[in-house]
Each structure stands twice: as structure tokens, then as C-alpha cells.
Amino acid sequence: MLEFAILGLLQQSPMHGYELRKQLAEVLGGLRSISYGSLYPALKRLHAAGLVSTDEPDRRAPLPADAPPLTGRRGKVVYTITAEGKERFAELVSQAGPEAYDDGRLFGVHLAFFRHTAADVRLRILEGRRRTVERQRDGLRSSLARTRERLDRYTLELQRHGLDSVDREVRWLSELIDSERRDPGEQTGGDAEPPSRTD
Amino acid sequence: MLEFAILGLLQQSPMHGYELRKQLAEVLGGLRSISYGSLYPALKRLHAAGLVSTDEPDRRAPLPADAPPLTGRRGKVVYTITAEGKERFAELVSQAGPEAYDDGRLFGVHLAFFRHTAADVRLRILEGRRRTVERQRDGLRSSLARTRERLDRYTLELQRHGLDSVDREVRWLSELIDSERRDPGEQTGGDAEPPSRTD
């Protein structure tokens, strides 16, 4: 999941880990902001797999105890997506199976990069997600109906709020699907639109 | 977190791992249903810490070849909370610091066992949670305002939906808080009250 998101961001422009993290937090919805403990290992995996390349100025030379000051140490590492990485991203972006929508986080990443996704795949992912969430909702609903009597006020409220949330998600997805069906053509998988990356 | 939830459930009655899991899924809100890969290690930790005791009928005895039928093989393990475990649970239940509300899952567990929690602690946890979520909401809001122009329709929708969710959570919490303030006395931290589970 993290790999997917990282590749998607690097698709737009090379970045440091630090900025990657900020962008990730922004794109992924503010919540679930990704920690360094996940980020750097993920970058390491991607690098080992040859999907990103690193541009490291000076690779933290040993330095016994001689030169004390030595400004500019601790090389900032810039990560760039490779051709292989772009291939892999294209693969991931066209995944329309359960792995694309069963996990909410992964679905979020897919959605965040929908502009790189073909229209029919978009539709299938949205519908798959809706089915998944609908099942969740139904399960929750019947569980709530079954146990309504036995639960205390707080547990009940928790469940009610949870049910309300999934219910709203279903409606939200339905709106997205409708709008997608109404107007399928906009900004398909063309991507690669580098001109105005001014920020 | 899992430890907390397990202790809470075992407080009511001893249970197998299997049933523990089902109850957990039910109480925790249907979503986030806890896997065996978490459950059994957690039980092992609890057992090692002396917070639960196991009642294993026949610990998979060698059994030469004598008694063939021997119903109940593959010892079903019944877990029972110990006195120490109850102490620990009481401790956890009275935690009103950031650890009780910064993590949504942990907050959910706290809420699920609010009937074992003193009224003032309940209020403090609810208010803490609200502040946390409000901060999240404000961050999301300003981030959205800042980047509204640069984002595509899908990312925008994702953020809008996310913002809507946290916003609703804040309102939900506010209602709980109001109701708690209006009527603080019901079912305080007395717990251990098997007769009138009428709530």
C-alpha cells in the first residue's frame, strides 16, 4: 500500500522522504499520516526492487574522529521513480480485483490516483468498494438488531455511529458511481502532465 | 489495546479464544474484527503476565493408544481473568490521559467499557477525544482550503468525505458529552453487578 502511494507521488516529481511524508498525509486524507518507521523501510524496499533510484550527494563516509565540522554531512536523499517503477505503478493502478477495494486504505490510495486510472477500471473499483462496504453495513446492521437489547447505552452508541459511517460511505460511493457513469470521459489514464508543477 | 479489550470481556465471564474473537468483533463495532494472529499472542502475553489464567482440560496429553474416543481432545482453553487482571483492568479503565483518546481504536475500547468507568473519567475521555478529533478536522479543513485548486476531483472527494466524517464524529461526541453532563449518574464505575443487567 505504501509502495503504491510512494510510486504515485514520485510519478509527479522526485522528492525527499520528508516531503513524501507530508504529501502523503495530505493526499491520503489528513488522517493516517504515515510514520517514518514505515516510510524509510518502504523506500528501502522500493530501492532494492529497483523501482526508485536514489540521488545521494555524499554517502555518509566513515569519518573516524578527524574532521569535526564538515558541513553538509548527512546527505539528503532524493528519490526518483525508475522506468520499472512506472511500469509497476501502471500495473497497480489497473488492479481492479478485491485487493483494490477490500482494504479501505488501499482503496483510498487508488482513489487518490484515479486520474491515472482508466474509466472502466475506476468504475469497477468503485462498485467493488461499494459492495464491500454494503456487506459491512449489512453485517453491522443485523448484529445491531440482534444485540440491541443486551448492550449498554455506550456500546450501542458506538455501533450506531459506526453504522451511520458505513451507511454514509455507501451513499458517497453511489454518488461517485453515478457521476462516473454520467460522465465517464474526463481525465482518463493519460497522466504525465508536467507543465505547472510550480510548487 | 487488545489486552484491554480482552480483560474487559473476561471481566464478564470466562471464554475461549474463539468466542472472545466474536464478541470482540461485535463490541468493537463490526469493523476491525481482530485476527487470530493478534488474539493468541495477546492471550499468551496476558497469561505470561499473570493477568489471566488458563483452564486446559487435558493439555494434549501423549495418550498412548488406550482410550480411543476421549471427547474434547485438542484442549479447548478457557481463559479466566485473575485478581491481578481485574486490578489491571481497573487501572486501564481509569486512564483519562491522551492514551485513552488519541488513538481511535483505544478510545473505542474505552467507550465500549464505559459502564465500568467513573462518570468524571468518562467525561474527560469524551472531551479529550473531541479535542483530538477537532484538531484533526481543523487540520484537514485548512489543508483542504489550501490545496483545493491543485487537486483533482477524486482526491478532492476523498478529502471532502474524510472531512465530513470527522465533522460528524465531533458532533456525535458533542451529543454524548451533553447527555453525559445532563445525566452523569447512571451506571457508574461500580461494576461487578450481575443482578440488574437491565440497561
Next chain:
DNA sequence: CCCCCGATGTATCGTCCCGATACATCGACC
């Protein structure tokens, strides 16, 4: 002028949790 502080930045460690999987028993239905 210097020092400290907060933002930027890289990296690891231990721990928790998850999905997948294997194994085992039981009752029920066909």
C-alpha cells in the same frame, strides 16, 4: 556574537497487529 529552538531531514528499534495458513474436532444434512 552566540546560543538555543524549531523546522527539516535520515534512520533504526521493539512491538503490535494482520492475513494466510495448518491442523483438529464436531454436528448436521444428504
Next chain:
DNA sequence: GGTCGATGTATCGGGACGATACATCGGGGG
């Protein structure tokens, strides 16, 4: 008599997290 689904215990590898350490840099105050 056979298989299927529910009940049940358990482990494995891996992903993600929080905490933490370390390092650089700009700017503002003593």
C-alpha cells in the same frame, strides 16, 4: 458414510507504528 460448515488452537512472515537518536540549518533573543 461422506462431506461441509462451524468451532477451535496455533504459528509465520511482513507491514505499519510510536519512540527515539542523530544531524543540519535558519532566525530571533540574550
